Amino acid sequence: MKIAVFSTYRYDEEFLSRFNTGHELSFFTVALTEETVKLAEGFDAICIFVNDRVDSEIIKTLHKGGIKLIVLRCAGFNNVAIETANELGIPVLRVPAYSPEAVAEHAIALILTLNRKTHKAYNRIREGNFSLEKLMGFNLHRHKVAVIGTGNIGKAFCRILKGFGCLISAYDPYPSTELQDLGVKYGTLQETLNDADIVALHCPLTETTKHLINKETLKLFKEGAMLINTSRGGLIDTKAVIKALKTGQLGYLGLDVYEQESTLFFHDHSENVIQDDLITRLISFPNVLITSHQGFFTKEAMEEIAQITFKNIDAFSKGEELVNRVK
Template sequence: MKFIAYNVRPDERKYFENWSAKQDIPVKLIADEVKSDNLALAKGYDAVISFQTGTYPADFFDKLAEFGVKDVSIRNVGVDNLNLTAAKKYGIAVTNVPAYSPNAIAEFSITVLLQLLRQQNIFRKRMAENDYRWAPFVGKEIRALTIGIVGTGRIGKAAIEIYKGFGAKILAYDPYHDPKLESEGIYVDSLEELCGQVDVLTLHMPGSDKDGHLIDEAMIANLKDGAYIINTARGSLIDAKALLAALKSGKLGGAALDTYEYETPIFNHDLKQTGVKDELFNELVALDNVIMTPHIAFYTETAVENMVNISLDSAKDVIMTGKADTLVDLG
């Protein structure tokens, strides 16, 4: 049994090496993401371990089937960029890491909200110019707000527990109700209803084709004037153009975006020499009431270790038994 791992960052290497030594299973580490011109490196390996938020080669599963690969184990949650129909056609199992550290993302979402509420962008700019005045940029306190949680899975529930500590009022929308949260009476019947009642809308759900632009111009119109949007989930959930318009018009009080609809050529790339060519992105980043971060909500030591170990354990289980707790339903 042997595995090959793509898109391996320096901070992941020690976890791969430790696992490989303990399990006595070779794992070849490739720094580059999966591309058509390096896919052949997977020939002869039992499983491909990958972390890729962008596009996989169109013939990804075709080639892996040809090479004899039996499992693709991704080190993240989302599988919306994988052709699961092709995986099923070729009999290749797909596993993911459903929960590497819900607290990491939940904590981050609240961290960036606090920065928005206390207008940190403006104060950083003022201080850079040696202007240390306060007025008129008074902040808000979380305990005085109603927080709307969209998605009450592991991350959403972790966020709810933290917001409870702040003393905020919490409402939530999810088509699937958690029994404990149901007993607390926090659910509303629709996303439209949630938007109309909250001061902060924070997204904690996976992305899929049917959920594209869940937050569009019409849904933004349902929000209270001056509301805040937090997205640490998937960029595709928000219509970025509609969001920009609402921020510039004053309809929204602010937005914290750890993910962006067109992020693939931007996030996790060094663009110091070229800059960002996406004008929509540049307009968003330039606003004082926007905090943009490059998809780092997950990025803690605990999460990275869990992502590596769970993905490798899953691949091992699939190869040895044909099963794993993290198998993705291929339909």
């Protein structure tokens, strides 16, 4: 199949080329938008990532241009108009699970860095400052962690937390018996958030979870609690979180995702003035740590993404069952 691959970087081309099962790939560094959709004309399929926008109008344009398949090289699909794709008979295939430990471990890294302030200690030492003032953290052992969403990544995260001796509560419409056997206690969202020292988001972004963390749910947080989001930026109402940081209701914030990240993340803006006032405000807080959607970015995860992506493409081209189709 002829496949147009959007939002590609050197590492995407490296891994997709290595695991290619015989398809003709054309790599485009630009994201898929209304302005770039014409690049897909004459191809059989498109391969996209988290910040490519595939709304109803773009899908109709893709359909007219001959696209028969949309392949996501990620798990989330909130950026794709699934109903329109189904109506036009264009399957949307995703990578539902790729090294969930990669994202779970990155969430732990955010927690440990914010808590023990290792990023600040690193900078101090380089400047010859060996003081311990204002570097005090807290033991994770016996502290309560609220896990929102216990899919594959949430499960991996909980297993790591057990090693630290944390008290784990969880909220998910479909409780995991595996985690319950490990001692994870499920409850309502209010029960889960109540008295938690750390809140970690591992749920998908849907209409019901959009701005799950807002000015009302933030009131349920223990004063000074830590919030970690390595899932999707839209789970958080950024303005409400900034207000909670200013009042001290929220004590720490670790983000690997951001609601308006599509115009920022994965690009070098070091020579430009960032026009997004919300993220510049967040960056100014000493108790906020932001990474650029790198939670997935490990060798093992990239290998799995490439392999599953081509399994999806091969299944479609051979007329086999599309096990990873988004319906």
